[in-house]
Each structure stands twice: as C-alpha cells, then as structure tokens.
Amino acid sequence: MSLKIQTFNPLSSYNKAINKLKLNGIRPTKQRMILAKILFENGKRHVSADSLFEEVRKEDRKISLATIYNTLKQFTNIGLLREIVVDQNKSLYCTNKESHYHLYIEDEDKVVDIPTKNVNLDIPQIPACLKLHNIDVIVRIRTLKELKDI
Amino acid sequence: MSLKIQTFNPLSSYNKAINKLKLNGIRPTKQRMILAKILFENGKRHVSADSLFEEVRKEDRKISLATIYNTLKQFTNIGLLREIVVDQNKSLYCTNKESHYHLYIEDEDKVVDIPTKNVNLDIPQIPACLKLHNIDVIVRIRTLKELKDI
DNA sequence: TTACATGCAAAGCATTTGCAGATAA
DNA sequence: TTATCTGCAAATGCTTTGCATGTAA
Numbered sequence: 554m555s556l557k558i559q560t561f562n563p564l565s566s567y568n569k570a571i572n573k574l575k576l577n578g579i580r581p582t583k584q585r586m587i588l589a590k591i592l593f594e595n596g597k598r599h600v601s602a603d604s605l606f607e608e609v610r611k612e613d614r615k616i617s618l619a620t621i622y623n624t625l626k627q628f629t630n631i632g633l634l635r636e637i638v639v640d641q642n643k644s645l646y647c648t649n650k651e652s653h654y655h656l657y658i659e660d661e662d663k664v665v666d667i668p669t670k671n672v673n674l675d676i677p678q679i680p681a682c683l684k685l686h687n688i689d690v691i692v693r694i695r696t697l698k699e700l701k702d703i
Numbered sequence: 704m705s706l707k708i709q710t711f712n713p714l715s716s717y718n719k720a721i722n723k724l725k726l727n728g729i730r731p732t733k734q735r736m737i738l739a740k741i742l743f744e745n746g747k748r749h750v751s752a753d754s755l756f757e758e759v760r761k762e763d764r765k766i767s768l769a770t771i772y773n774t775l776k777q778f779t780n781i782g783l784l785r786e787i788v789v790d791q792n793k794s795l796y797c798t799n800k801e802s803h804y805h806l807y808i809e810d811e812d813k814v815v816d817i818p819t820k821n822v823n824l825d826i827p828q829i830p831a832c833l834k835l836h837n838i839d840v841i842v843r844i845r846t847l848k849e850l851k852d853i
Numbered sequence: 854t855t856a857c858a859t860g861c862a863a864a865g866c867a868t869t870t871g872c873a874g875a876t877a878a
Numbered sequence: 879t880t881a882t883c884t885g886c887a888a889a890t891g892c893t894t895t896g897c898a899t900g901t902a903a
Contacts, residue, residue, distance in 0.1 A: 580902060582858060602893080617860045622893060638843075641791045641867075642892050656826060673823035674842065676806060692824065693839040730877060732883060752867080767885045772868060791892075792867050 566593040570633050577631045584616045588624050592634070597649040599637070599664045637664060637691065654690035667692065716743040720783050727781045734766045738774050742784070747799040749787070749814045787814060787841065804840035817842065 564572075570589045571581050579585070591608050592600065600608075602621050609616050625646050628634045634646040639657045645664060647655070652669040672690055714722075720739045721731045729735070741758050742748065750758075752772050759766050775796050778784045784796040789807045795814060797805070802819040822840055 580857070620859055638788060638791055641788055641794055644791055667826055671825040675821040676817055676842065689843040691841045692826065730882065770884055
C-alpha cells in the first residue's frame with residue numbers, strides 16, 4: 554500500500570463552486586451537485602452539454618438534457634464556467650479559472666488552452682469607456698486546402 | 704457636374720470573384736452574380752445570410768434563403784469569403800481579403816477588423832507538421848457584470 | 854409552506870437537404 | 879443536351895421554454 558500525502562484542503566474546487574452557488578442565490582440541488590462534482594473534481598476540462606449528459610449516464614445517474622443546458626448556463630452566468638463558441642451548433646464549457654485563451658483545431662475538433670501571456674493584443678479600437686467583463690480569444694486553425702486562385 | 708477621375712481597373716473585385724468561381728468549376732449563375740455584386744462591389748463588409756437576403760430583397764430581386772446559405776458556403780470554400788462564428792446561431796461572412804483578425808463586441812453585436820500586426824501570437828502547441836490553411840483570431844468582448852465571489 | 858427546480862415534450866431558430874423543375878454551357 | 883443549379887418545403891441538430899410535478903429551506 555502506497556503512502557498518500559494528503560494536503561490540507563479546506564476548500565476544494567467543488568466546495569468553492571457550491572459556495573458560489575449559494576452566494577448567488579442558486580440552490581445546491583442534487584442535480585447541480587452531481588454536475589459540480591463531475592465538472593470541478595476532475596481538473597481542467599472542456600465539456601459540452603452532450604458530453605456531460607453522457608458522463609452522468611455512465612455513472613448510472615440521470616439528469617435531463619434540459620437541466621444540463623440550464624445548469625451550464627447558470628454556472629457560466631456566475632462565473633464558474635467559461636463558454637467557448639467554437640462552431641455554431643457546438644458550445645463548449647471550460648472549467649479552467651486561470652487567465653487563458655483558446656486554440657481550436659477544427660479538423661480534430663479539439664480545444665487547447667493558451668496561457669494569456671502567449672498572446673499579445675494591441676487593439677486600439679476598444680473604447681476606453683467600455684468596462685470589460687472578459688476578453689476571449691479563440692485562435693481557430695484549419696489545415697491546408699488546395700485552391701485555384703487568380 | 705463634377706469631374707470623375709476614373710482609374711483604370713482591368714479586374715474589379717467583382718470580376719476577380721467571378722473568375723475564381725469559373726476556375727473552381729462553379730457556374731456564374733444569375734443568383735451567384737447578384738450576390739457577388741452585392742458582396743464585392745461595396746468595399747469590406749460583414750454580412751449574414753439574413754442581411755444578404757434583405758439586401759437582395761431591397762433591390763427588388765429574389766433569391767431564396769437556401770440558395771444564399773449555399774452560396775455563402777461555396778464562396779467561403781473557394782476563399783472568396785471568410786466565415787466568422789461569433790455566436791452559435793450566428794455566422795457572419797467577411798469580404799476583407801487582407802490578413803486580419805476580428806474583434807466582436809457582444810453587447811453591440813458588432814464586428815470590427817483588427818490588422819494582423821496588432822496581435823502577437825506565441826503558440827507552442829501548434830504542431831509543426833500541421834499545414835496551416837488559416838488562423839482566425841476572434842477577440843470577444845463583454846462588458847462588466849457584477850458577481851458575488853468568494 | 855412555498856418559492857424555486859426538474860423533466861418531459863414541444864417549440865424555436867439558423868442552417869441543411871431532397872427533389873422537381875429550371876438553366877448555363 | 880445534360881450536368882448543374884435553384885427554390886421550396888421538410889428535415890436537422892442544438893438549445894430553450896411551458897408547464898405540471900417535485901424538492902430544498
């Protein structure tokens with residue numbers, strides 16, 4: 554049996570999430586707790602409504618798709634998740650709370666986080682008066698396609 | 704009557720577009736020519752299927768929405784347009800052929816071009832073997848939202 | 854007790870598709 | 879002439895919503 558070094562963890566990501574729900578007047582119901590567990594006790598992840606639905610099903614539980622959609626939206630609204638729009642008909646949600654952007658490789662339908670420091674923005678068009686809530690950068694990569702040109 | 708200085712313009716954006724259609728085996732039909740005129744004879748633009756449909760209607764012509772969708776997709780496939788996915792259920796198409804990225808201001812539903820030189824990317828994760836077709840950067844801006852946090 | 858949540862089924866919405874009739878080459 | 883295109887309506891796929899039932903506090 555291996556020795557496990559247990560660090561003192563007064564507030565896990567999961568517990569923080571539940572606290573944030575309460576602080577924002579959202580009841581920690583059974584469904585929300587199940588989803589929070591899946592989302593925040595497995596490191597940094599990118600999930601879709603559908604993939605979450607599948608994960609719940611695989612644990613022999615059942616949460617309706619509608620509830621999953623609604624919950625993802627609520628979690629996003631209170632800042633527990635970030636929505637990434639990679640494609641129409643495909644919204645992903647990201648659990649990484651650190652400052653970062655996203656690299657989307659279209660052909661592989663794959664999302665990779667990019668540390669904010671790797672992207673330098675110099676955008677004079679942003680009006681100074683605009684109070685920013687968030688800047689999302691999505692770098693979208695497509696592989697070569699042959700084309701006849703003039 | 705004002706004097707018009709006419710520059711010699713052997714190949715307008717419109718004519719180039721039509722040529723590119725032919726080169727790629729796509730017939731320059733009546734509908735495609737109408738759309739190409741609207742798209743490429745009015746400078747740099749960001750259009751949606753819907754806004755194009757409206758423009759066609761305002762000229763007292765009629766092209767079905769389905770044909771507009773299909774045409775936008777074809778034009779994009781042969782590189783005449785660039786698709787910008789700003790939101791699920793909202794694709795815009797951009798006629799600017801110069802190298803540039805996009806700034807999307809969510810609250811105003813507005814897209815602004817950003818010159819490529821204003822964005823510095825340092826993305827080690829792109830595999831060297833990946834032949835790039837295109838890198839799109841969408842900078843998505845949302846204004847401030849109040850939130851209770853831990 | 855009661856305001857809020859859930860789950861189902863139905864609705865919504867942008868987009869795509871099948872197919873019969875039309876058209877460019 | 880014939881392969882391709884157009885337009886309609888129907889289908890699609892993700893997401894949202896209305897509403898009756900269930901549940902947290």
